[in-house]
Amino acid sequence: MDTISHVALSLAAAMRRELEVTANNIANANTSGFKSERVVFENYVAAGTAPDGGSDFVIDAGSYVDLRAGALTNTGNPLDVALNGPGWLAYRTEDGRTAYGRDGRFMINGDGNLVTVTGAQVLDEGGGPISVPPDAGAVEIAADGTLSSEAGVALARIGVFDLPSIQSFERLGGGLFVPPQGARSDAVPSLDTSVVQGALEGSNVQPILEMTRLMDIQKAYERATQINRTHDELARDAIRRIGRQS
Structure with a gap:
């Protein structure tokens, strides 16, 4: 040729x-x-x-990855969260992998775990699943990610992480990212990101x-x-x- x-x-x-x-x-x-x-x-x-x-x-x-933030929209749903800052939420996928994203459409499943609308478990700051007792009532989510019951009892803290090597991560469906095969995540707690309850971040696609x-x-x-x-x-x-x- x-x-x-x-x-x-x-x-x-x-x-x-x-x-x-x-x-x-x-x-x-x-x-x-x-x-x-x-x-x-x-x-x-x-x-x-x-x-x-x-x-x-x-x-x-x-x-x-284009890291520009999407627009924040107030939904009024107490289980919806948006991130204000560069951090990422952590999830456990159905195949057991830890993935990262910024989709804050949460719900409580039949087992009492905080999950996304696609069924992925939302992880806390230590990388474990978040459980919400059935008698928790209307939950409150603070700016630092602390999830509390209606009575004011702290239940868990939603994990928010910085990912210095996000550009090397592999994409999954639904806007999720995982570390390259064989590599360990370099996720560290984000100090510059706050959690906004009752809001969602939109896609940054124009x-x-x-x-x-x-x-x-x-x-x-x-x-x-x-x-x-x-x-x-x-x-x-x-x-x-x-x-x-x-």
């Missing part, structure tokens, strides 16, 4: 990757606490292949910008495929000409 085909295919592959990420962002525009993802591309210059220094190839250099990006991706992909089609037509024409001359 020649250089032109490599360049066009690298662009098409890059656009496919960005399409997947952008589509996932759009799909989570209404997911509470969701953080959008951005893809990073780099140019690779093949030295010595052209007089101007080389040919540019598009390389997928990875992606990063749908209009994502739709605009989606259209740009489609145009770039079409350019890449057109380059390949044109190159193939030129190659076939050259072969026909050589055949006639022979």
